[in-house]
Amino acid sequence: MKKYVIPAAAGLVALLLLAAAFAPWIAPYDPTLTELASRLQPPSAGHWLGTDHLGRDMLSRIIWGARASFGAVAMILVLVLTFGCSVGMVAGLAGGVVDAVLMRICDAFMTVPTLVLALFMIGALGTGITNVVVAIALSHWAWYARLVRGVTLSLRQRDHIAAARIAGLSRLAIARRHLLPALAGPLAVLASLDLGHWLLHVAGLSFLGLGLAPPAAEWGIMINDARPFFRSAPLLVLLPGAAILLTVLGCNLLGDALRDRLDPGMPDHLH
Amino acid sequence: MMQLEGVHHAYRQGGIFSRSRRHPVLQGATLSIGAGECVALLGPTGSGKSTLGRLVLGLERPDAGAITFDGAPLTDPRGRMAPETRRAIQAVFQDPQAATSPRFTGYEVVAEPLTVQGEASRDRVAALLAEVDLPAELLDRPAHRMSGGQLQRLCIARALATRPRLVVLDEAVNSLDLETQAKIMALLKRLRAQHGMAFLFVTHDLRLLRGFADRSYVMQDRRPVEVESPFGPGPLPPVLQALRDAILPEMPRPRLPARRAVG
Ligand SMILES: Nc1ncnc2c1ncn2[C@@H]1O[C@H](COP(=O)(O)OP(=O)(O)OP(=O)(O)O)[C@@H](O)[C@H]1O
Ligand SMILES: [Mg+2]
Numbered sequence: 383m384k385k386y387v388i389p390a391a392a393g394l395v396a397l398l399l400l401a402a403a404f405a406p407w408i409a410p411y412d413p414t415l416t417e418l419a420s421r422l423q424p425p426s427a428g429h430w431l432g433t434d435h436l437g438r439d440m441l442s443r444i445i446w447g448a449r450a451s452f453g454a455v456a457m458i459l460v461l462v463l464t465f466g467c468s469v470g471m472v473a474g475l476a477g478g479v480v481d482a483v484l485m486r487i488c489d490a491f492m493t494v495p496t497l498v499l500a501l502f503m504i505g506a507l508g509t510g511i512t513n514v515v516v517a518i519a520l521s522h523w524a525w526y527a528r529l530v531r532g533v534t535l536s537l538r539q540r541d542h543i544a545a546a547r548i549a550g551l552s553r554l555a556i557a558r559r560h561l562l563p564a565l566a567g568p569l570a571v572l573a574s575l576d577l578g579h580w581l582l583h584v585a586g587l588s589f590l591g592l593g594l595a596p597p598a599a600e601w602g603i604m605i606n607d608a609r610p611f612f613r614s615a616p617l618l619v620l621l622p623g624a625a626i627l628l629t630v631l632g633c634n635l636l637g638d639a640l641r642d643r644l645d646p647g648m649p650d651h652l653h
Numbered sequence: 654m655m656q657l658e659g660v661h662h663a664y665r666q667g668g669i670f671s672r673s674r675r676h677p678v679l680q681g682a683t684l685s686i687g688a689g690e691c692v693a694l695l696g697p698t699g700s701g702k703s704t705l706g707r708l709v710l711g712l713e714r715p716d717a718g719a720i721t722f723d724g725a726p727l728t729d730p731r732g733r734m735a736p737e738t739r740r741a742i743q744a745v746f747q748d749p750q751a752a753t754s755p756r757f758t759g760y761e762v763v764a765e766p767l768t769v770q771g772e773a774s775r776d777r778v779a780a781l782l783a784e785v786d787l788p789a790e791l792l793d794r795p796a797h798r799m800s801g802g803q804l805q806r807l808c809i810a811r812a813l814a815t816r817p818r819l820v821v822l823d824e825a826v827n828s829l830d831l832e833t834q835a836k837i838m839a840l841l842k843r844l845r846a847q848h849g850m851a852f853l854f855v856t857h858d859l860r861l862l863r864g865f866a867d868r869s870y871v872m873q874d875r876r877p878v879e880v881e882s883p884f885g886p887g888p889l890p891p892v893l894q895a896l897r898d899a900i901l902p903e904m905p906r907p908r909l910p911a912r913r914a915v916g
Contacts, residue, residue, distance in 0.1 A: 541746040542751065544744070545808075559754075564754075
């Protein structure tokens, strides 16, 4: 079972990533090109997945939607990992007052619900994908900092770190050779589960008209646009919905597989 | 060669916001290790043997007192060691699983001290493995797929890589079964005869010392006290007497009125 699920998930995510990266080249149409003469068409040779209420090509919009979603999620990931890793490592390695202060700051950020922060930022600074990305990153980095700090603390006492110091490695080399590989597994698991969440947040806020704005091609916007036509053209809702579902699923499965790979110390029966 | 003079060391207990008490582990510790000498450090658990070892290795800095190597301070005021000194003092720890990254192969474990100056090569590491009687096929095996005895030999090979003049063996054989223990002890004896390095042999198991250590210290009241002959008939520090009593007799004999065992 697992033998097929993991390659399937990896293939799916790879496909979506490729679509996102090469959207301008592989999308058959401009995703914002309206053609009112051919609106609400069922799938055909000209439009493989049909057209929406403004005659825009659905396949092209799904592909560009992947680009929008993954772009936003990638930005969140970069922010969260950079911030979380640096704060966590500094706290874990420095200890003492530095650690205590940084962890109290983390505690404060962990109490902030994503949606409340996002709505607050949008209310204060206006709608836009940047605000959504920053709000999601701000409400999530603290978990990463805590995780990194915990792993750093538990490793700091271990003799292979002492051995590395005795070998004469610099602090940076020890962080790179001994700390980062140990962090990769737990971070991958946490991030893969969060990727799905973030994707849903981005889509949800765009659905509400608070993230990306129409006519941009984004799955949340597409679902919102298609609501009035759900009865006559259910595909317009189902396709972006399926795209979100498959992406979230693929990310979660891939994260599990990644953890299994990156945790060599764990016996097989615990996987 | 290695000299500790009136060394104090304490660990802080509890968090930042709780009343922080410093818990003294070493007070006025004095100890010397000559070139090529095998010095044993005995003591019950929690008596500060490992702490003393970490100080000798420069992993920890003393709160007071002086640690000198070849007459010069072991570390500079910021706690850094000169590269030659760093290479001259190596260590083997008690738990080989904890002392090797499970992500490393045999080669990566042993080559680590050599990578710093870019002198690691497969030939060199294979020669080191041969020195500790390990087959060259372990070069590419992940550390977490080796037995405890193999891993400890690997750690010894790593400690030998820079041709050190002093090796701190912190309970280096105590996690192994009796047969492996005897083999590793024989290996250590042979290596010392070959290379003439000094050992600081930390243990709570008195039996290991017979015919191995040149001089012995026993931890008493947070400092090492030198004992002339730990197996001789003369008067002994009470801690050592307790360690001696803890040794199991070769043949079981009727139980004596209860004595408190240590360790
Ligand atoms: N990192 C640390 N932080 C706080 N206290 C410590 C730390 N390391 C050791 N201690 C304390 O210092 C004391 C001496 O510890 P040490 O490890 O030196 O003992 P030991 O003689 O090596 O014992 P064992 O035979 O069990 O290895 C112990 O009471 C221990 O609890
Ligand atoms: Mg110890």
